[in-house]
Amino acid sequence: MKPEWQVWAKEAKEEFPRANSALMPLLHRIQLEEGWLSDATIADVAQLMGLPVQYVESVVSFYSLFHQEPVGKKVVHVCVGLSCALAGSDELMHQLEQQLGVKEGQTTADGAYTLLEAECLAACDKAPVAQVNLRYVGPVAPEDAARLLSEEVSS
Amino acid sequence: MNTKHYLLRNRDVSHIDQIDVYEANEGYAALRQALKDYQPDELVAMVKKSGLRGRGGAGFPTGMKWGFLPNDGRSRYLVVNSDEAEPGTFKDRELIEENPHQLVEGIIISSYATRASEAYIYCRGEFRRGAEQLRRAVQEAYDHGYLGKNILGTEFSLDLKVYRGAGAYICGEESALLESLEGKRGNPRLKPPFPAVAGLYGGPTVVNNVETICNLPPLVTYGPEWYTSMGTEKSPGLKIMSVSGRVRRPGNYEIPLATPLRTLIEEYAGGLLPGRTVKAVIPGGSSVPLLMPDQLDTPLDYESVMKAGSMLGSGGCIVLDDQVCIVGATARLVKFYREESCGKCTPCREGTYWMTDVLERIEHGMGQNSDLDLLSDVADNIAGKCFCPLGDASLGVLVSALKHFRHEFEAHVAGHECPMGARLYDTVNH
Numbered sequence: 001m002k003p004e005w006q007v008w009a010k011e012a013k014e015e016f017p018r019a020n021s022a023l024m025p026l027l028h029r030i031q032l033e034e035g036w037l038s039d040a041t042i043a044d045v046a047q048l049m050g051l052p053v054q055y056v057e058s059v060v061s062f063y064s065l066f067h068q069e070p071v072g073k074k075v076v077h078v079c080v081g082l083s084c085a086l087a088g089s090d091e092l093m094h095q096l097e098q099q100l101g102v103k104e105g106q107t108t109a110d111g112a113y114t115l116l117e118a119e120c121l122a123a124c125d126k127a128p129v130a131q132v133n134l135r136y137v138g139p140v141a142p143e144d145a146a147r148l149l150s151e152e153v154s155s
Numbered sequence: 156m157n158t159k160h161y162l163l164r165n166r167d168v169s170h171i172d173q174i175d176v177y178e179a180n181e182g183y184a185a186l187r188q189a190l191k192d193y194q195p196d197e198l199v200a201m202v203k204k205s206g207l208r209g210r211g212g213a214g215f216p217t218g219m220k221w222g223f224l225p226n227d228g229r230s231r232y233l234v235v236n237s238d239e240a241e242p243g244t245f246k247d248r249e250l251i252e253e254n255p256h257q258l259v260e261g262i263i264i265s266s267y268a269t270r271a272s273e274a275y276i277y278c279r280g281e282f283r284r285g286a287e288q289l290r291r292a293v294q295e296a297y298d299h300g301y302l303g304k305n306i307l308g309t310e311f312s313l314d315l316k317v318y319r320g321a322g323a324y325i326c327g328e329e330s331a332l333l334e335s336l337e338g339k340r341g342n343p344r345l346k347p348p349f350p351a352v353a354g355l356y357g358g359p360t361v362v363n364n365v366e367t368i369c370n371l372p373p374l375v376t377y378g379p380e381w382y383t384s385m386g387t388e389k390s391p392g393l394k395i396m397s398v399s400g401r402v403r404r405p406g407n408y409e410i411p412l413a414t415p416l417r418t419l420i421e422e423y424a425g426g427l428l429p430g431r432t433v434k435a436v437i438p439g440g441s442s443v444p445l446l447m448p449d450q451l452d453t454p455l456d457y458e459s460v461m462k463a464g465s466m467l468g469s470g471g472c473i474v475l476d477d478q479v480c481i482v483g484a485t486a487r488l489v490k491f492y493r494e495e496s497c498g499k500c501t502p503c504r505e506g507t508y509w510m511t512d513v514l515e516r517i518e519h520g521m522g523q524n525s526d527l528d529l530l531s532d533v534a535d536n537i538a539g540k541c542f543c544p545l546g547d548a549s550l551g552v553l554v555s556a557l558k559h560f561r562h563e564f565e566a567h568v569a570g571h572e573c574p575m576g577a578r579l580y581d582t583v584n585h
Contacts, residue, residue, distance in 0.1 A: 020338025
């Protein structure tokens with residue numbers, strides 16, 4: 001457990017004092033620093049929140065944006081919703097798989113990229129749309145896959 | 156076509172997301188007026204008179220919803236649903252990213268009207284910029300005396316907090332949203348009791364959609380008669396339609412309700428690509444049945460779209476042209492529900508999986524004639540048999556596609572391939 005996590009837990013509980021409402025804000029904040037939520041992190045959060053480890057695990061595992069495996073420096077979400085599919089999202093995903101040498105759901109060996117599909121990202125006007133570290137990039141035509149990967153984004 | 160925007164004022168005023176620009180363009184004037192000229196009950200009456208209906212999808216009258224709060228002395232909550240994730244819908248994202256103060260002002264007015272002392276914005280986890288914009292706007296509103304104790308020198312006090320989800324469509328269902336806001340898995344709750352009686356932390360709670368709340372500042376400014384001057388008697392006012400798919404100008408368009416679907420597609424969204432024709436339209440988000448080309452003159456109000464066999468829903472309008480394979484499109488939509496089923500109810504969890512599997516195998520030329528009846532059978536076993544609306548929502552497009560385009564499904568089976576040569580990548584590993 002990192003010392004600042006205790007401060008973060010206190011701040012989250014001050015902002016959201018009731019029920020377990022501080023849990024997800026705390027998980028978000030730790031994941032932003034750590035990149036993912038390991039079993040050890042989940043155990044630490046459980047301790048900070050005064051909750052059973054199993055409870056925290058059950059919450060973490062419910063939500064697709066909480067990562068329980070290490071992820072790359074850039075997490076690339078490709079929207080594969082219908083409007084994006086009509087605009088070529090599947091071909092974009094295929095191009096990204098080729099260029100990164102990984103399949104959807106995997107992280108490159110050098111830890112630079114994680115490639116994930118996303119359900120409708122609510123940006124169908126930018127189809128096909130992607131997010132890099134949850135920042136929108138789009139439209140990204142399949143032939144612009146390389147540009148998406150070189151996109152400068154804040155962490 | 157509308158030239159002046161009321162909800163999408165960010166289109167007319169650049170940098171309206173900045174509080175000084177917002178204030179310079181009558182921002183927070185409606186709040187001042189509401190606190191000065193109206194008692195809370197008078198505002199509820201005004202909203203009832205305006206006929207404003209919930210813009211999240213269900214179209215429930217907002218004033219009536221507010222009226223369900225019991226007068227039992229318990230403190231009340233207002234929760235704003237910004238968990239927009241219905242495929243084809245992207246209006247709330249624009250509203251929070253581009254004009255967050257409009258929502259904040261609407262929340263303060265709505266909280267005053269409903270006598271809520273705490274308000275929350277539940278912001279979809281994927282909306283990273285949206286959450287940042289909202290947090291900044293909320294802080295600025297505190298700094299300018301619009302939030303906190305004794306707002307603008309009145310007796311009214313309100314705290315507003317921004318809470319981020321973490322990726323789960325089901326949290327757009329209001330009771331699942333409340334579970335998530337309490338730090339739990341987002342499983343829907345049994346209703347009744349409804350949130351008005353037992354909502355957030357067990358207290359009386361109003362849950363409203365972002366767009367609904369964004370109507371409040373202009374409603375106070377221009378009055379209910381302005382609102383009822385647009386649309387129909389039962390569906391008055393303005394609606395933001397998100398248009399996507401095979402149109403020239405996909406985007407959000409603010410229309411008076413009852414604007415014909417054809418006008419939305421041809422005039423607002425710029426029509427189809429040259430030489431293409433409309434095959435079908437999903438008018439209100441991925442959960443609603445298809446409208447066919449001979450229904451393009453349907454006025455976009457709740458009753459007319461219902462009468463045409465579909466729903467206005469969230470206003471997420473996906474246009475399919477004659478180059479779209481209906482089997483592939485349906486497969487992709489049903490796959491969404493497979494991914495987003497919370498897994499609690501067997502018909503939804505297993506049914507959405509099997510329907511996706513069957514649809515993808517038909518699309519890839521490996522279907523059998525019996526698969527069409529199998530799809531109908533699985534759909535029958537989901538319809539009305541799940542705890543929350545997600546299972547039923549997975550059937551809207553599928554059932555209407557089987558009805559209107561059965562020949563196209565059969566052609567896939569007979570020809571052992573997609574006749575349109577559509578290549579969707581496979582999500583079930585054939």
